[in-house]
Amino acid sequence: MSALLQAKGLIQQYSTAKTFLGKTSTMRAVDGINLTVREGEILGIVGESGSGKSTLGRLLLGLESPFKGKILYRGHPMPEPRTAAWRKLRAEMQLIFQDPLSALDRRLTVSAQIGEPLEIHGLAAGSERAERVAELIAKVGLRQDQAGSYPHELSGGQRQRVVIARALASNPRFLVCDEPVSALDVSIQAQVVNLLRDLQDREGLTMVFISHDLKVVRNICDRVAVMYLGRIVEEASSDALFSDPRHPYTRALVSSVPKIGAGLHGRIILQGEPPNPAARPSGCAFHPRCRFADADCAATIPELERHDGRLAACRKLRHTLRPAA
Amino acid sequence: MSDTATIPAPRFISRIRLKAPFLVMLAISWLGLMIFVAIFVDLLRPYDITAMDLGARLVSVGAPGHPLGTDELGRDVFSRLLQSIRVSLVIAFCATIISALFGTTLGFLAAQFRGWVEHLVVALADFQAALPFMIMSLAVLAFFGTSIWLLVCLMGFYGWERYARIARGLAISASAQGYAAAVVQLGARPSRVYLRHILPNVASTLIVSMTLTFPEIILMESGLSFLGLGVQPPESSLGNMVGFGREYLTRAPWIMLAPSLVIVLTTLSISLLGDWLRDRLDPTTR
Numbered sequence: 089m090s091a092l093l094q095a096k097g098l099i100q101q102y103s104t105a106k107t108f109l110g111k112t113s114t115m116r117a118v119d120g121i122n123l124t125v126r127e128g129e130i131l132g133i134v135g136e137s138g139s140g141k142s143t144l145g146r147l148l149l150g151l152e153s154p155f156k157g158k159i160l161y162r163g164h165p166m167p168e169p170r171t172a173a174w175r176k177l178r179a180e181m182q183l184i185f186q187d188p189l190s191a192l193d194r195r196l197t198v199s200a201q202i203g204e205p206l207e208i209h210g211l212a213a214g215s216e217r218a219e220r221v222a223e224l225i226a227k228v229g230l231r232q233d234q235a236g237s238y239p240h241e242l243s244g245g246q247r248q249r250v251v252i253a254r255a256l257a258s259n260p261r262f263l264v265c266d267e268p269v270s271a272l273d274v275s276i277q278a279q280v281v282n283l284l285r286d287l288q289d290r291e292g293l294t295m296v297f298i299s300h301d302l303k304v305v306r307n308i309c310d311r312v313a314v315m316y317l318g319r320i321v322e323e324a325s326s327d328a329l330f331s332d333p334r335h336p337y338t339r340a341l342v343s344s345v346p347k348i349g350a351g352l353h354g355r356i357i358l359q360g361e362p363p364n365p366a367a368r369p370s371g372c373a374f375h376p377r378c379r380f381a382d383a384d385c386a387a388t389i390p391e392l393e394r395h396d397g398r399l400a401a402c403r404k405l406r407h408t409l410r411p412a413a
Numbered sequence: 414m415s416d417t418a419t420i421p422a423p424r425f426i427s428r429i430r431l432k433a434p435f436l437v438m439l440a441i442s443w444l445g446l447m448i449f450v451a452i453f454v455d456l457l458r459p460y461d462i463t464a465m466d467l468g469a470r471l472v473s474v475g476a477p478g479h480p481l482g483t484d485e486l487g488r489d490v491f492s493r494l495l496q497s498i499r500v501s502l503v504i505a506f507c508a509t510i511i512s513a514l515f516g517t518t519l520g521f522l523a524a525q526f527r528g529w530v531e532h533l534v535v536a537l538a539d540f541q542a543a544l545p546f547m548i549m550s551l552a553v554l555a556f557f558g559t560s561i562w563l564l565v566c567l568m569g570f571y572g573w574e575r576y577a578r579i580a581r582g583l584a585i586s587a588s589a590q591g592y593a594a595a596v597v598q599l600g601a602r603p604s605r606v607y608l609r610h611i612l613p614n615v616a617s618t619l620i621v622s623m624t625l626t627f628p629e630i631i632l633m634e635s636g637l638s639f640l641g642l643g644v645q646p647p648e649s650s651l652g653n654m655v656g657f658g659r660e661y662l663t664r665a666p667w668i669m670l671a672p673s674l675v676i677v678l679t680t681l682s683i684s685l686l687g688d689w690l691r692d693r694l695d696p697t698t699r
Contacts, residue, residue: 149598151598170597174600175600175601175602176600177600178598178599178600179600182598182599183595183598185595190591190592191591191592191594191595192592192595193592193596193610193613193614194592194614195613195614196610204596204599204601205599205600208599208600208601208602208605209600251595254599258599258600
């Protein structure tokens with residue numbers, strides 16, 4: 089499969105507000121990421137809050153321009169945000185939001201919002217537009233009589249369906265789903281995840297699926313990248329990553345997924361403070377919480393290297409650390 | 414109860430009556446009457462506003478031919494009141510619209526471009542808020558003379574900083590997260606984002622602000638006219654009538670009371686209507 093999107097050496101940093109003495113501190117949300125999204129795959133990005141997942145998602149979509157590094161979409165560099173070329177490209181790539189209620193305009197009806205991308209990109213008008221909207225409403229599993237309702241009259245799952253329908257209106261090739269189900273009930277999560285899966289099967293969409301919910305990621309993704317403090321620590325196919333995690337952080341994450349009948353036995357409980365991107369530990373960012381860390385880990389930053397068909401960034405992996413169980 | 418099938422669909426008037434509370438109905442009727450008067454004043458008024466009848470000076474309310482009496486020159490108060498309603502309403506309407514357009518535009522520009530544009534708009538708004546508007550109006554009118562359109566434009570600068578602040582704040586919060594960011598992400602131009610999405614969403618707040626500014630502008634114009642810098646005689650406005658009527662307050666109170674009552678009722682009606690409109694325009698509270 090060919091690469092649809094390539095990120096090279098992405099760095100994004102934000103400066104925090106000036107303190108009283110006029111000092112600004114910078115915070116790296118994304119710190120040197122190389123990533124390839126292949127055509128037709130679902131790539132999962134997992135990590136804790138503050139690990140830079142959402143920033144990476146926004147960078148991949150070109151909603152922000154990176155501090156350093158570049159993004160190639162179909163081999164061409166991403167245009168600057170809010171230029172005409174950038175606007176045109178929006179028809180091909182869309183974002184699905186975490187909170188559907190705030191992503192929808194509460195003064196417009198469902199059908200007006202779903203039809204909006206068609207209007208913006210001049211894709212359909214009049215009866216053709218109405219037809220296309222009806223088709224989209226059916227596609228995401230809403231009822232036709234809900235076309236005239238307002239977002240606040242719908243349930244959370246229905247709102248997320250509206251957001252998905254709007255994102256699909258312009259026939260995009262690339263979708264970034266930024267925690268699309270974390271604001272929904274568990275029963276509705278499954279419906280929305282299945283809907284996304286079906287859509288991907290039918291239309292061959294390429295998706296980046298950002299989540300902290302490993303069960304959902306395991307269910308839907310072909311390939312998974314694990315982020316820790318703005319860096320990718322492990323990248324592998326979904327099966328390989330969940331059955332045989334290598335990086336100590338990934339192993340702790342995977343062990344945290346409850347298994348039926350296993351109880352709490354075998355869980356790796358991470359010690360120490362959750363990461364703070366403004367005060368990044370030296371060397372491997374994970375070393376203060378890592379069971380295997382030694383003095384070397386605090387000194388040098390490990391590179392993302394190949395380990396039997398996967399990528400992982402850990403110095404310990406080379407020799408000693410083999411999967412324990 | 415046996416004949417329930419033949420209930421006719423409610424007519425327009427009764428449909429509105431079903432939706433609006435009694436007080437709002439009164440407010441709408443009063444404003445409708447004011448607008449009607451403003452449009453058809455030339456047909457309605459019994460005398461010309463400058464027609465003097467020196468034989469019938471300071472005639473009391475209810476006199477034959479002069480329902481609201483006459484003033485010190487024997488001019489019919491009723492005719493002058495109708496003419497004043499037109500002048501005052503035109504000034505207040507135009508000025509409110511100018512002020513809302515100007516303020517909202519500046520507020521949206523500030524929110525869209527940020528940086529120095531925003532600094533400039535905020536500084537101008539602070540400047541406007543700190544300046545005693547009455548003093549500035551006096552200075553401008555004293556320098557440039559008093560014409561009705563200058564007065565309208567001047568009044569149009571009254572209260573714009575409120576719209577600018579409201580529009581800027583709401584637009585920034587909308588584009589930081591939520592529906593506006595979502596529409597930008599769909600590839601919409603800024604004009605579409607602002608006019609189709611942000612403006613309708615902040616309109617209720619702006620309308621309430623307008624209903625606050627409108628009465629204030631009527632009062633401000635009344636104040637200026639009272640001081641002799643607003644509408645100049647022989648033309649007449651509500652404030653100008655109150656101003657000239659005060660000299661005869663004890664002998665002929667009707668000269669002043671009639672326009673005062675119109676000012677109070679009109680501003681009250683607009684406040685009531687604005688309050689009700691804000692709730693009606695919001696689909697989430699319908």
